[in-house]
Amino acid sequence: MARRTIGIVLNGVTGRMGYRQHLVRSLLALREQGGLPLADGDRLYPELVLVGRSEAKLREIADRHGLTDWTTDLAAALARPDVDIYFDAQVTAQREKALRLAIDAGKHVYTEKPTAEDLAGAVDLARLADTAGIKHGVVQDKLFLPGMLKLKRLVDGGFFGRILSIRGEFGYWVFEGDWQTAQRPSWNYRSQDGGGIVVDMFPHWHYVLEQIFGEVKAVTARIATHLPARWDESGTAYDATADDAAYGIFELAGGVIAQINSSWAVRVYRDELVEFQVDGTEGSAVAGLRNCRIQHRAATPKPVWNPDLPATEDFRSQWQVVPDNAEFDNGFKAQWELFLRHVVEDTPYTWDLWAGARGVQLAELGLRSAREGRRVEIPELS
Structure with a gap:
């Protein structure tokens, strides 16, 4: 049994949902249990990069949980070769632009809903992701x-x-x-x-x-x-x-x-x-x-x-x-586990950006x- 790592950018962890449900109760919980068990017996361990607009809030959250990797520069985080997934829990008005940057950077994307402020934007995101050949998912907790x-x-x-x-x-x-x-x-x-x-x-x-x-x-x-x-x-x-x-x-x-x-x-x-x-x-x-x-x-x-x-x-x-x-x-952790397996093991996954677009x-x-x-x-x- 080997430990495999996967880099995840978490944008919006200073907000209530991004912090409580996605960081603490999902990804940190997965780390605390030694990673996600995979079909081949390996365990997948999330390596986290926290992103937000406030240096003070990011530093406080990182110190509280023993994390060291955080930044206010989203573009720099997405440029890192050790990052595989971009996750977005920002306010709705900021989400579409950030998801586009992540898709353009070739990262798999997982996001809170709504995925965009209007249907045209949500559909365009789904098409862009399909064209880029990345895996994509929407939280449907x-x-x-x-x-x-x-x-x-x-x-x-x-x-x-x-x-x-x-x-x-x-x-x-x-x-x-x-x-x-x-x-x-x-x-x-x-x-x-x-x-x-x-x-x-x-x-x-x-x-x-x-x-x-x-x-x-x-x-x-x-x-x-x-x-x-x-x-x-x-x-x-x-x-x-x-x-x-x-x-x-x-x-x-x-x-x-x-x-x-x-x-x-x-x-x-x-x-x-x-x-x-x-x-x-x-x-x-x-x-x-x-x-x-x-x-x-x-x-x-x-x-x-x-x-x-x-x-x-x-x-x-x-x-x-x-x-x-x-x-x-x-529930949030359960869906994170399914999405991580979808990215790493190519298991079926239906809750994608198209599902998000239908919600919008x-x-x-x-x-x-x-x-x-x-x-x-x-x-x-x-």
Whole structure:
């Protein structure tokens, strides 16, 4: 058994997602376990180059984790022959340009979503990557979470019979930033900086729906900016110009209807921050990020509508918990492992820049639907 190294440039590690999920819980976790086991018995060990705009923040993160390789010069990092992969977790407005530089440098690319600010840019990136002959992937983390894996298991096992509908609820109250600090960066609420819940969340809903249930054929959406005033990281008031809530209806292949509400202006009264209810002819399920509960046709009770009497049934107790039946690793780490194997061993990998482009397409057409007040069909990308 030999130790093989692979050089990875990580751009955007000073941000919440890039630091917590991709650096600490994915790549550093892989290093701590001695590397990624490969099919030939070798172990693949990530050698990391941290990239960002702030020298002070990069130095502090590197010192905290015993890392020594960091720079604010992306071009210099991409020019290094010992670098194989470029990863991007920057703000959306900076992503496309950096990905183009990495593709031009001949590096394999792996990136957060959305991959670009518009569909034209996202498609162009996918074409450039294909032409360059590099491997490319897009983070689609929710597919690898325990609740979604259990839901996929139910679909693949035929539990639902014919699926009729999907109802999704996502969101939480993001504080305005005046009397309590906001949990998300202020740029998320400025459309001029690439913010908005549609461009953030519709790409997620696209891959969840497409990969688990079927192709998304049409979208009808309404959006809102429920909180027009917010306060930034320095305590300065600003106008929130981006949408902070979206209400979408997605038509899937086979006649399945999905309704998903997304909001940063909603208080949580459910078990998890996102939940999907799936109803089919043979059974139903409610899945969150970790848990999943089911009710089969044969065990479905017969509720009777009677508003004159108080409800006495404990409806939640009538559902059965789906067992784990496996140990689930961090979803971001699980996808990193698949992408690394794709690069090194050429294993199959479907979550590429084309998948990312389809997510951007859904967001763009969702915004058009809201703007024009109509249903919009989704053409196939060529």
